[in-house]
Amino acid sequence: MTILVLAEHDNTALSETTARTLACAGQIGASIHILVAGKDCGAVAEEAATLSGVEKILLADDPLYQHALAEPLAELILVLAPSYDAILAPATANGKNVLPRVAAKRDVPQISDIVAVETPEIFLRPIYAGNALQRVEAKGFQKIITVRASAFKPVAKANAAAPIESILPARDPRLSVFQNEVLSQSERPELTAARIVVSGGRGVGSKENFALIERIADRLGAGVGASRAAVDAGFVPNDYQVGQTGKIVAPELYIAVGISGAIQHLAGMKDSKLVVAINKDENAPIFAIADYGVVGDLFEVLPEFERALDNAGKPA
Amino acid sequence: MKVLVPVKRVIDFNVAIRVKADGSGVERTNVKMSINPFDEIAVEEAVRLREAGIASEVIAISIGPRECTETLRTALAMGADRGLLILAEQDIEPLTVAKVLKAVVAEETPQLVILGKQAIDDDCNQTGQMLAALLDWPQGTFASKVDIKNGRISVTREVDGGLQTVDLKLPAIVTTDLRLNEPRYASLPNIMKARKKPIAEKTLADYGIDATPRLKILDVREPSKRRTGERLGTAADLVGKLRQAGVI
Numbered sequence A: 001m002t003i004l005v006l007a008e009h010d011n012t013a014l015s016e017t018t019a020r021t022l023a024c025a026g027q028i029g030a031s032i033h034i035l036v037a038g039k040d041c042g043a044v045a046e047e048a049a050t051l052s053g054v055e056k057i058l059l060a061d062d063p064l065y066q067h068a069l070a071e072p073l074a075e076l077i078l079v080l081a082p083s084y085d086a087i088l089a090p091a092t093a094n095g096k097n098v099l100p101r102v103a104a105k106r107d108v109p110q111i112s113d114i115v116a117v118e119t120p121e122i123f124l125r126p127i128y129a130g131n132a133l134q135r136v137e138a139k140g141f142q143k144i145i146t147v148r149a150s151a152f153k154p155v156a157k158a159n160a161a162a163p164i165e166s167i168l169p170a171r172d173p174r175l176s177v178f179q180n181e182v183l184s185q186s187e188r189p190e191l192t193a194a195r196i197v198v199s200g201g202r203g204v205g206s207k208e209n210f211a212l213i214e215r216i217a218d219r220l221g222a223g224v225g226a227s228r229a230a231v232d233a234g235f236v237p238n239d240y241q242v243g244q245t246g247k248i249v250a251p252e253l254y255i256a257v258g259i260s261g262a263i264q265h266l267a268g269m270k271d272s273k274l275v276v277a278i279n280k281d282e283n284a285p286i287f288a289i290a291d292y293g294v295v296g297d298l299f300e301v302l303p304e305f306e307r308a309l310d311n312a313g314k315p316a
Numbered sequence B: 001m002k003v004l005v006p007v008k009r010v011i012d013f014n015v016a017i018r019v020k021a022d023g024s025g026v027e028r029t030n031v032k033m034s035i036n037p038f039d040e041i042a043v044e045e046a047v048r049l050r051e052a053g054i055a056s057e058v059i060a061i062s063i064g065p066r067e068c069t070e071t072l073r074t075a076l077a078m079g080a081d082r083g084l085l086i087l088a089e090q091d092i093e094p095l096t097v098a099k100v101l102k103a104v105v106a107e108e109t110p111q112l113v114i115l116g117k118q119a120i121d122d123d124c125n126q127t128g129q130m131l132a133a134l135l136d137w138p139q140g141t142f143a144s145k146v147d148i149k150n151g152r153i154s155v156t157r158e159v160d161g162g163l164q165t166v167d168l169k170l171p172a173i174v175t176t177d178l179r180l181n182e183p184r185y186a187s188l189p190n191i192m193k194a195r196k197k198p199i200a201e202k203t204l205a206d207y208g209i210d211a212t213p214r215l216k217i218l219d220v221r222e223p224s225k226r227r228t229g230e231r232l233g234t235a236a237d238l239v240g241k242l243r244q245a246g247v248i
Ligand SMILES: Cc1cc2nc3c(=O)[nH]c(=O)nc-3n(C[C@H](O)[C@H](O)[C@H](O)COP(=O)(O)OP(=O)(O)OC[C@H]3O[C@@H](n4cnc5c(N)ncnc54)[C@H](O)[C@@H]3O)c2cc1C
Pocket: A200, A201, A202, A203, A204, A226, A227, A228, A229, A230, A241, A242, A243, A244, A245, A246, A247, A257, A258, A259, A260, A261, A262, A263, A264, A265, A268, A278, A279, A280, A281, A284, A296, A297, A298, A299, B013, B037, B038, B120
């Protein structure tokens, strides 16, 4: 099996989702190449080359790929596609955007968002917001797969770097033009890579109050997440949303504050190792899946939590 | 210009899913079915474009069993002009749906197709992108804002880092995210009016498309359940437990 993995990056650094997708690829086959497409992204290729299990890096460094627009990127993958038995991408916004385009042109179905590899042809994927798991077999055709990165541990660094091969850009389909982007600036760990995530919901009440959540997060070196209700109410930007239609996270610790626990939210965090819920409604569904629950008003519990962290001194 | 809106009939998002004991799928009998929430947003957006004088006609289309007529009626009650039901008995894969939609696009020649970004049953998030590829059209996926001017469409997309805006040549594909708009409730008079709007009927065979699934679903399982944990009295207890667990 020869496998192509699409790297996720911002032209400067490689996203951890790539190393996780690589772990998934390693369970499907042994000969793995990574495609790094972007602009001035040589550093990303070098970083990718150090990942364990990679045979070589294909680097397409061209302005055409600067913003990962689906139309030109799909053309590039399609040029490479005939040489591979499987093509994988992390199920990020970019992966979800481009890979079905490739699958349709290859006339094969796509297997979305897999969470486990049973055999190189049998995969597990969540359906109905994770309320059921489907076991699917893909036999007799090229496998085009998006991977739920949070379900796989990132591969380690290799001892020696894999070779980097520059490739030419593909045809420009001239269908779309990048206009602009508004990216959230944050010093905090990226949500899907954070070891701890603190999320706030509608219960937090306002944008100003969200500072309480952020303060706790900073104390713990955590990423900050939110429910859809909190995003819709404008407390935080859209990219904070955790859930069926937001980001999927599985940190060591997930703290849900003022979040009721709708299935669409649980879909994005119920694979976290330890779940803590803080909610004033003792019947909130979030408590049914929480390892530790505190029933109380978050405006009292959070300051108390901060004080308790102070009293116990710095984490060991 | 015409706008095409594919709408899928799915189990209502409020229903607690039950996996069948024999592993053959999820229970669908006597379960409330609704229009896929993202498709409701797609219908709303299309109707607003017509109300703004940008679109001339909104055509809703659903592929599935006869009951999809109800899904189409919902779209018509919201303001779609006519419906197209394409009868299919079995579940069909996104790639097949995309092929059927391509054939409908050839008949109807719309300038815009607005789909949901994902169906909340299969959670595939593929069909719109696949249709775009089959047509060689540009795509604006996960849209939270669209703006049509001078034969082009500007789409603001919800991406992992924030928002990205792309400018696409028409005809184009748009897939909706939750914040694109808030769908209206259909008023009673509009529900009555929708009963008189035409719904054409076809079958998959009319399009000569082989709908045999290529992916084989071996079984559907219940995910492992999280057990309910402990209630703690104070935040100090919580800090103690988290320290003990070694996570902070
Ligand atoms: C198609 C679809 C997709 C969706 N996708 C997502 C998704 O990806 N992510 C997502 O999160 N949601 C999603 N939703 C929405 C989801 O159904 C819920 O509406 C949403 O998660 C509710 O957010 P919430 O828990 O913050 O708000 P609410 O349900 O309103 O809960 C607020 C909670 O805060 C508590 N509270 C209030 N005040 C306080 C206080 N002072 N102290 C302590 N507790 C307090 C309340 O007791 C309550 O439990 C989706 C819905 C649909 C239809």
